[in-house]
Amino acid sequence: MSSLSRFTTAWKHIRFPWRSIVYVGSDNIGNEYFESTKKINGRTKRMVELKVKKELVDYSGDEIPVQWGSWLRHTRYDPPTIEEIVLANKRRELIIERAKKLDQEYEEQKAKLASDQSKDQQKVPSEVEGDKKSAAHKSPPKIPVDSFEPEPWNPISKKK
Template sequence: MSKAPSLFQRFSYVYKTSRFPWKKHVLIGHDLSGNEYWQAPNPNQPKGRPKRWVKMLEKQRESDFTQDKLPVQWQAWLRHTRPTTPTIQEIIAADQRRLMIQERARQLDEEWAMRKLELEKEEALLIEGNRPPTSKREQQDFVPGSWSPEARER
């Protein structure tokens, strides 16, 4: 179990999330990975859409950034397609749903692989059963081009 945050950490969090007139940006929320999501008024358009960004917990180069590491709900908020911030419960429910879907897909893949093997076995049996019987004698006596069809009278 993680230990409780210190007094300084609590004060820092309260300050980051407070909207004081002298502050330019404010902490909006965080996800399960510990990434922080920030917002600030757009200096070029004060009455326009605010600027939104994420501070990743793992410090990486910006060229290594992949959106797969962010929850879809937070991606929508960053792109201004979602007006409200997602809740932790919503993110947990989405993760559980994603894991359930992956498990079901894995089960379907296994079932399809088994069914495919069964179909291949059935097909092999059908092909083997439909072969005309050939004897060794017929194969040895066969001379290519020796047979010619006779014309029938009508």
């Protein structure tokens, strides 16, 4: 980081009395985050200036890291650090990698199960056909006739 960029960053961070907006930080994408110096209803207004300017219609929530999003919504008091965001990105990549591995194992098990079932179906068709013929000759199960009739309901009032 050059001395000029350090100076400009430090200059943005200083809370002069005449400034209405103060620079708080930036993320690894290049978005810059600001906070107003005046409190409205007990809270300061927090803003983001996206690196890539887009129309409001084209905006996507994926452009702001989760940690900065929580800071913008006042669910987090302190702004996140770059290290924290980098660690969160590494953790997310690791989870995605593990999920892909589990999906691959699942597909292999599914293919193995399908091949085992197809082998079993080739071996047993004669036994299954014999069971179908014997089942056709059996009579359907008899259900006992239900002669139950409910009594009329008469609620009993409680005396207090």
